[in-house]
Structure formats: structure tokens, C-alpha cells
Amino acid sequence: MIGRIAESLYWLGRYMERIENHARLIDVAYHMQANHMGQDLHPWTELIDTFGVPNELLLKNPIDSESNVMQLLVFSRDYSNSIISCLVSARNDAQSVRERVPSELWEAINGFYLWMKDETAQAMLHYPHSFFQKIKEQTALYQGIIESTMLRGQEWHILESGKYIERAENTLRILKVIISEHKRTVDFDNCLALLKSVSGFEAYRKCQTSPLTIERMIEFMILNAIFPRSTRFALNHLNNHLHSLFHANIAASKTIQRVMRLTGRMHAQLAYMEIPEIIESGIISFLIEEISVCNTIGQAIETIFNTKEVSVLPF
Amino acid sequence: MFDARGTIRTHYQKLYDQLQQLGTSELISRSEKIKQQMILQGITFQIASATQGAERTIPFDVLPRIIPANDWSMIERGLNQRVRALNHFLGDMYHEQRFIKDGLISRRMIVNNPYFLPEMMHLDVPENIYTAISGIDLIRDEQGNYFVLEDNLRTPSGLSYIFKNRILMMHYFPDLYFSYHVRGLEKGTQELLTTLQDLAPNNKKDPVVVLLTPGRYNSAYFEHAFLAQQMGIDLVEGSDLRVINQKVYLQTISGRMKPVDVIYRRLDDSFLDPLAFNPNSLVGVPGLMNAYRAGNVAIANAPGTGIADDKLIYTRVPDMIRYYLSEEPVLKNVPTYSLRNPEERSFVLDNLEKMVVKQTSLSGGYGMLMGPQADKETIKAFRAQILGHPESYIAQRAIRLSQSPTLSGSMIESRTIDLRPFIFKGKQQVVLPGGLTRVAMEKGSLVVNSSQGGGSKDTWIV
Structure with a gap:
């Protein structure tokens, strides 16, 4: 195996896992808001900390509202750990190794990206749960294709x-x-x-x-x-x-x-x-x-x- | 589809009937589904001028182009003959140069050619095969005669679309497809692999073949990945290979080096080896030419094949066929004028509005004048350019190219088409049945190149 290919596969695995984890984490944090009522802590602080968002980005992107937080953690292309950035990186890696993985795997990732790239924070906030559900389904599809079709x-x-x-x-x-x-x-x-x-x-x-x-x-x-x-x-x-x-x-x-x-x-x-x-x-x-x-x-x-x-x- | 009197040509009858049954709205809906599928599968093309990462699908037309077996067997013979002659010519140019010595071509036309590589002189290439993969562009005129428009002997692209178009048609128009007995493409990628394996130095058994790509941002990256996957070979970039003691190796993560026997390269000559050619190339393999000269690795196609697909050399291919094979050409060239010759030049300049003028060193539809469609300004500009550098241009009489019904918006309209069949030359020489039919998506346009917005169709030999 060539180093470059191995590296892309390794990062593909990491990014897809990261997307799933992030989606679960944001989903739960979003639906935990009620528990934070009346506390000093800003409801989103923990989440931002878990993500480890760099300070420069926090200065440029105030996290004063729900939609700003979602914009940063899910949709921001400037933040390298946002879900969309991870997905773009995963897709790039998948593209570099597309001849090495089942074609269905590449199609699943590409389909995920094509859906996600047109989504916005405003639109997702109408039904946050179904939005994250869809992300979980996409990552499950990815895992399923690996499980059932990929050579060991x-x-x-x-x-x-x-x-x-x-x-x-x-x-x-x-x-x-x-x-x-x-x-x-x-x-x-x-x-x-x-x-x-x-x-x-x-x-x-x-x-x-x-x-x-x-x-x-x-x-x-x-x-x-x-x-x-x-x-x-x-x-x-x-x-x-x-x-x-x-x-x-x-x-x-x-x-x-x-x-x-x-x-x-x-x-x-x-x-x-x-x-x-x-x-x-x-x-x-x-x-x-x-x-x-x-x-x-x-x-x-x-x-x-x-x-x-x-x-x-x-x- | 129709002949000159407007009656349906027999081999199109079934298609015509089924289209009537299907109705336009169903046709549009299937066409849309195919487009979605192409986007999902990432069957995309990146345009050189566009910003990095801009991906586009090549327009796919759902109405197949049908060629009867009789026509095809003539085309096949013509292509086989032409590729054999071109290959002889390349071997001759890089060895004895009899074609020059016998006065059939001037030495200047070869050594001044930007694609001529002195490094290839007196180098014996594996199996004497220079052009393992060729794509020869054909056009058909109103009378149904086929002409060769252009030879592509360096790194012709389009193969993957032939296979993908076929799969899409089979999936979305199974009734139509199975109502004809279309010659299959199933063996195609196997034949390509066998061709490449045939080049392995010393007839090595189970040779390691790799496909060398410039990388993910190359316009044809989809094709590189597709072909590598179908053949089950490694898709590598220049930095994955290393040359040690004039042998080429693939570097693996376990620290072992895997020897490489055959490189199917999709890089231009000048980028192949920064030590031999363009020193700024980051996508090449330092030392590759040394390994090649030492006979330790095969490169397909051989470096330096560009001297044979140049637009000026093109005019001499019929002579090559007569000279090397003692045969008459089966497929004719489009009548072509050399602008170096004063008589031909003045004729062309007087008739520019009836001519297609091409810059000899460019391809992909760049640097072209389409006389019948150009405005006065453009013609004037080209006249000045031709007078400045007559040797850089050739002119061809604009042929009324054959048209094929094509779905455009909600209408079926005629569009200009050409055909790029592929020829694989290993120990055997085979022509992939059909080829890539390219179609000009703009009404009245004659340019079919995908870099200029052209589309493609599935091509059926029946």
C-alpha cells in the first residue's frame, strides 16, 4: 500500500467517524437546552469547548444565538472541524482513493455531500432532530457499505x-x-x-x-x-x-x-x-x-x- | 437517423418506434434521472479555466448513435491499418528515419516539432509498440463517408465515458437496449489490461501495471480512477514512485518496495521526468527516463508519440500507410491544405469562410477558426495570424458533418456528432466496439470537444 493512499484512507475513516460524533453531540446538546435554564453557563459553552474551536474564530463568529452556533459548528467552511468541513475533507480523501474502495462507498459519501452542501442553519433549525437523524443515517449507510461490501x-x-x-x-x-x-x-x-x-x-x-x-x-x-x-x-x-x-x-x-x-x-x-x-x-x-x-x-x-x-x- | 429523403434508416427503425411509444416527457424524465446519477457517481470533468474544484458533468444524450455492422467492419479495418502505419512511422522516426531519407517528409517537420524527443532516438521500446492506446477521431459527411479528423496518440481521453454511457443506457433504457443486439463492451477493460501487460519488459509474468495520474485536480481524474479500478491496478501519483538503480518502485507503508513493470501514464511527456524534461514538474518521477532507457520499465504510450498526431503530420498519414504497409488507406483524411505552400495558402485565404483552420500544436478545440460560423472580425484576425506564422496552421474544407437526433430541453433536434473509437495495441491489436460519440450540444455548432461544452452519446454497433 502506498503511503499517500493509506493516509487518505486513514483520514477518511477519521473524518466520517468525527462527523457522526459531532452530529450526535450537537443533537444532544441542542435538546438539552432546557436543563440549562437559569444557570450561569451559556448553554453552548460546553459544546464549543468540546469542539475546541480556536479563539480567533470565536472572535469572528459570535456564538450569541442558536443559529450562529449551528452556523459555526455545522456549516462553517472556515472552521476545519465543522461538520461540512469534515465532510468536504472526507469526500476529498474518498476521491483520492475511489479506485480502492467500493464504488457504492464513494457514491454514499458524494450523495451525503451533495445533500449537505445546500443545507443552511436557518433551514435545519426548523427540524433539528430530523436534520441530525439524516446525518446519522448517512454515516450508518457509509458504515453499512463498508461492512457488507468491502474486501477485508x-x-x-x-x-x-x-x-x-x-x-x-x-x-x-x-x-x-x-x-x-x-x-x-x-x-x-x-x-x-x-x-x-x-x-x-x-x-x-x-x-x-x-x-x-x-x-x-x-x-x-x-x-x-x-x-x-x-x-x-x-x-x-x-x-x-x-x-x-x-x-x-x-x-x-x-x-x-x-x-x-x-x-x-x-x-x-x-x-x-x-x-x-x-x-x-x-x-x-x-x-x-x-x-x-x-x-x-x-x-x-x-x-x-x-x-x-x-x-x-x-x- | 434519417437519410437524405427523410426516410428512417433501417437500423434506426426500432429506436424510432420505441421513442414514439415512450413519449417525450418520459424521455426527459429518464434523461434527468441519468444526470442525477452521474452527479451522484461523480462522473465529472473539471474545466482547465474554471476555479479549482469546479466539477461539471459532461452532458449525456440519451438517444444512442447506431452504426450498422457493415460500416463498422470497414471502420475497424481502417483504424487497425492506420494505427499499424502510425506505429511503424514512430519506430522509423526514432530509428533509421527512412521516411525522411526517401523524401516523403522534410526533416524539419520532425525535428522542429515540439513533441519530438531526441531522448527517444535509437531507443528500442518494448514490443516495438509506441501507441498502446490510440483514439482516432472520425467524422461522417452527408453521403455517409467516414473521414479521419485527427489522431490522438499521446494520452487520449474518453474511454471511461464509453463504459459509463453504456451502463447508464442499460440501466435506464433496458427495453430499447435489449431490442437491439448491441456489440458488448464487457471485455474492454480486460483487453486494455492485457495490452498493458503485453508491454512488460522481458515478457515478465504477472507484471505490475500502474496508472500514473497528475492527481485529483486533473480534469480527467474520474477517468483515471475509473480505469484503475476496473483493471484492478494501482492509481499512483509521481511522488508514489521512486527510481533506484534504473528500476522503478512503488513505495509502500510497510517499508517494502514493489517493483513496477508497466506505467500507463496520463501525464504529458514534458512532465514525466523532471530530470529529463521539464525540471519544474512536480507530478513526474525523477529518473524515470533512465529506467525506461535501460529497458526496465514500459511506458504507455511511449514518450514522443506526439510527432505522429500533430495536425501537420496528419496530412502525411495516407502516405505512411502506402509506404509502410503497401496498402491503400481504408479511411480517408479530410482534405487538408498546408499553409506553408504559397498556392494552397492563397486558396485558403480566399476561401476562409468555407474553411476550418487549426493551429497545429493545439488540441481540444482551442485555437480554431470555424469559417462558416465566424464573423468578419474573427476571420480578419485569423488571416493576420496565418500570414504571420503560416507554418503553424492547417486548413480543412468545412465538411457538413453528420447530425444525430439529440434531446435538447424538451425537443429532439439535430446536433453535429463525431466519433472517437479506441484502439489497443499489445501483442494483438483490437478496436473497442463503438467508441465515444461526441455531440455538439449547441444548435448549429460544429465543436464537440468536452472542454468546449460538448456532450456524448452511447454508440451501438448492431
Whole structure:
């Protein structure tokens, strides 16, 4: 596999996952507004923080109204993490690899883009729920085509690696924002919103019948082995995909070995950790630490793709 | 569709009947659906002058062009003959140059040609094949005679549209399609792949073939991706390849280098290798020409084929057929005047309003004068340009091109068409049945190039 192709596949996987996460997050935040009534916090502050919108953009785009916030997070082409920007990037990546993926996959992404590019904040605010529903359907279609038609070759493993590193990091990032805003006083409503933003409420109920507390929620979202949006689950899959990609390669380069070590270690840690340890060491510092490991893994994966700097070995 | 007396030509009868049954509104609705489908699939074209990223579909006309098998077998013979002669000519020009020595062409016409590559002299190309993929543009006059309008021997484009047009017609007009016994295209991409594999140095088994594209922003990127996908070969950019010890390798993420045997390139010669040609090329592969000269890799088409599809050289192709093959040309050229010759020049200048004048080094419908349609100002400007550089122009008598019924808005109207069949030359030589029928979407227009707003039709050999 060529580095350039691998990089596009990896980012395609990441962007499509990011779009889904963003859509879920905005959807839930939008419908949580009622809970914020009478509080000091601007209802949108947490959301903007989760997205990590750069300050320059916030100065240019005041987030004083619902439609301005939607404009920025969903439709702004200046903001590289808005849903439309992620979609444009995903489409560009898909276009660069369109001969490598099923044609239906490219058509699904292109169709998604063609619909989304004509949408506006004003129009979507008439029915925000059905708007986000449509985005979720589009990403589900994308996942479904991969699942049912894509060869389980290198392309698939790379695409999935992008998806899972993005997912692992995303879950941690949401938790961090919510918990640091509210310190330890995260209430039932916050927990509920959080779970809903990862479509996890129903799944949580199946695993846990005891009352929803922050500890149980963190355990579920980070350490659960079978919830597909938990960090541990995502890392387990990332680890497996990387193994399949590079396992056969005995003379793996140092960069590959490093990526394998980092993901293996992080997954093992989450697999054997217990929730009291996390609480003891401090939730926030734990989350910050794990987010930074995710970033390191992401960067390390990218160095694999940069074949131009690989010194040439005898073959 | 109709002959000179207005009766339906027999092979169009079924189409005519079905159109009557279908009704115009249904036709328009299916045409609209096809257009939506093309946008969704990203069957798009980027215009060089437009801002980066502006994508447009090539207009697709739902009324197929039908060519009877008899006409086609003549065309096929003519194309095969022409490509064989052109290939001989290229081999000769880059080796002994007998065609020059025997006085059939002036040396100046070759060595002054901007596409002539001294780097190719005395280089033996794999299987002696220069033109693995050629697209020869044909037109048909009122009497039903076919003429060659132009040879495209560098990186002819349009192949993907032939396949896509066919699929769209099969999906949206199955009854019509199956009522004819249309010659299928199923083997087409396999034949193209076999042709490319045939070029592999040393007859290597299971050679690695790649398609070299300038990248996503190239106007024909859809075609590059489509062909690579259909053939199951890697679509690569220049920076993905590396030359080591005069061998070409694909760099992979596992750190291993995969040797490359055949490159189907969709880059112009000058961008192929910054070490050999244009040093500013960022899309090429440094050292590629060395590997090629060493015989370690095949390039399709060979560099330097542009000397044979030049508009001036075109006038000599009938001579090539006689000279190299000792045959009479099956397909004629459009009568063409060389403006270097004073007599021909003065004749052309006196009759500019009946002529099509082309700048020899340009293609894609750029730098052309369409005499019958041009206003006085344009003709005056061209006259001055011709007098300034007569050697850069050729003139052809404007032929009344054949027309074909085309859906335009809510009406079916006549539009000018031409035909670009493709010829694959490997160990065997094959012509893809049909080809790309290009259609001028503007009423009365003679220019069919997609860069000038032309559209296309599916082409049926029955």
C-alpha cells in the first residue's frame, strides 16, 4: 500500500467517524437546552469547548444565538472541524482513493455531500432532530457499505484504524469537557446527556441496573469491553487492525513497532484497570493523560504513511 | 437517423418506434434521472479555466448513435491499418528515419516539432509498440463517408465515458437496449489490461501495471480512477514512485518496495521526468527516463508519440500507410491544405469562410477558426495570424458533418456528432466496439470537444 493512499484512507475513516460524533453531540446538546435554564453557563459553552474551536474564530463568529452556533459548528467552511468541513475533507480523501474502495462507498459519501452542501442553519433549525437523524443515517449507510461490501484487505484495516482512533479520542474528549465544567458535581441530567451523545443510554441500561452515577458512567464509557463506543472497545479494535496490517511484516520499521507498542499498552491498561484507580488518581488528570496518548498514537500512525522519509532498505 | 429523403434508416427503425411509444416527457424524465446519477457517481470533468474544484458533468444524450455492422467492419479495418502505419512511422522516426531519407517528409517537420524527443532516438521500446492506446477521431459527411479528423496518440481521453454511457443506457433504457443486439463492451477493460501487460519488459509474468495520474485536480481524474479500478491496478501519483538503480518502485507503508513493470501514464511527456524534461514538474518521477532507457520499465504510450498526431503530420498519414504497409488507406483524411505552400495558402485565404483552420500544436478545440460560423472580425484576425506564422496552421474544407437526433430541453433536434473509437495495441491489436460519440450540444455548432461544452452519446454497433 502506498503511503499517500493509506493516509487518505486513514483520514477518511477519521473524518466520517468525527462527523457522526459531532452530529450526535450537537443533537444532544441542542435538546438539552432546557436543563440549562437559569444557570450561569451559556448553554453552548460546553459544546464549543468540546469542539475546541480556536479563539480567533470565536472572535469572528459570535456564538450569541442558536443559529450562529449551528452556523459555526455545522456549516462553517472556515472552521476545519465543522461538520461540512469534515465532510468536504472526507469526500476529498474518498476521491483520492475511489479506485480502492467500493464504488457504492464513494457514491454514499458524494450523495451525503451533495445533500449537505445546500443545507443552511436557518433551514435545519426548523427540524433539528430530523436534520441530525439524516446525518446519522448517512454515516450508518457509509458504515453499512463498508461492512457488507468491502474486501477485508489492507484498505479496510486502515479505514477502520482511522475510525477507532478517532472514536477512542472522541469519547475521552467529551467526558473531559463535561466533567471539568462541572467539577465533580455532574448530575443525573448531564450523565444522561453524555450517554445519549454516544448513543449509550440504552446500552448502559442493559449492562447496569443500578442508579446512574458518574463513576458508573465513566466505567461504562471508558472501560466497558463490549460497548462499541467505549474507549477500551475502540482501542481493542485499533490494536487488532494494526496487527492484521503489520503482523506479516517481520522486518517492520521502527515507526510501526512504536505504534504497535503504544496502542497495545494503552489497550492493556484499560483492559486491566479498575474504576477506583481512576477516581483515586483524579478523573481529569486521567482523561488528559489518555487523550495525550491517543494524540501520540495518531501522530505515530501518520509517520508510517510518510514513506518519503523512509530510508531505502535492500529488498 | 434519417437519410437524405427523410426516410428512417433501417437500423434506426426500432429506436424510432420505441421513442414514439415512450413519449417525450418520459424521455426527459429518464434523461434527468441519468444526470442525477452521474452527479451522484461523480462522473465529472473539471474545466482547465474554471476555479479549482469546479466539477461539471459532461452532458449525456440519451438517444444512442447506431452504426450498422457493415460500416463498422470497414471502420475497424481502417483504424487497425492506420494505427499499424502510425506505429511503424514512430519506430522509423526514432530509428533509421527512412521516411525522411526517401523524401516523403522534410526533416524539419520532425525535428522542429515540439513533441519530438531526441531522448527517444535509437531507443528500442518494448514490443516495438509506441501507441498502446490510440483514439482516432472520425467524422461522417452527408453521403455517409467516414473521414479521419485527427489522431490522438499521446494520452487520449474518453474511454471511461464509453463504459459509463453504456451502463447508464442499460440501466435506464433496458427495453430499447435489449431490442437491439448491441456489440458488448464487457471485455474492454480486460483487453486494455492485457495490452498493458503485453508491454512488460522481458515478457515478465504477472507484471505490475500502474496508472500514473497528475492527481485529483486533473480534469480527467474520474477517468483515471475509473480505469484503475476496473483493471484492478494501482492509481499512483509521481511522488508514489521512486527510481533506484534504473528500476522503478512503488513505495509502500510497510517499508517494502514493489517493483513496477508497466506505467500507463496520463501525464504529458514534458512532465514525466523532471530530470529529463521539464525540471519544474512536480507530478513526474525523477529518473524515470533512465529506467525506461535501460529497458526496465514500459511506458504507455511511449514518450514522443506526439510527432505522429500533430495536425501537420496528419496530412502525411495516407502516405505512411502506402509506404509502410503497401496498402491503400481504408479511411480517408479530410482534405487538408498546408499553409506553408504559397498556392494552397492563397486558396485558403480566399476561401476562409468555407474553411476550418487549426493551429497545429493545439488540441481540444482551442485555437480554431470555424469559417462558416465566424464573423468578419474573427476571420480578419485569423488571416493576420496565418500570414504571420503560416507554418503553424492547417486548413480543412468545412465538411457538413453528420447530425444525430439529440434531446435538447424538451425537443429532439439535430446536433453535429463525431466519433472517437479506441484502439489497443499489445501483442494483438483490437478496436473497442463503438467508441465515444461526441455531440455538439449547441444548435448549429460544429465543436464537440468536452472542454468546449460538448456532450456524448452511447454508440451501438448492431
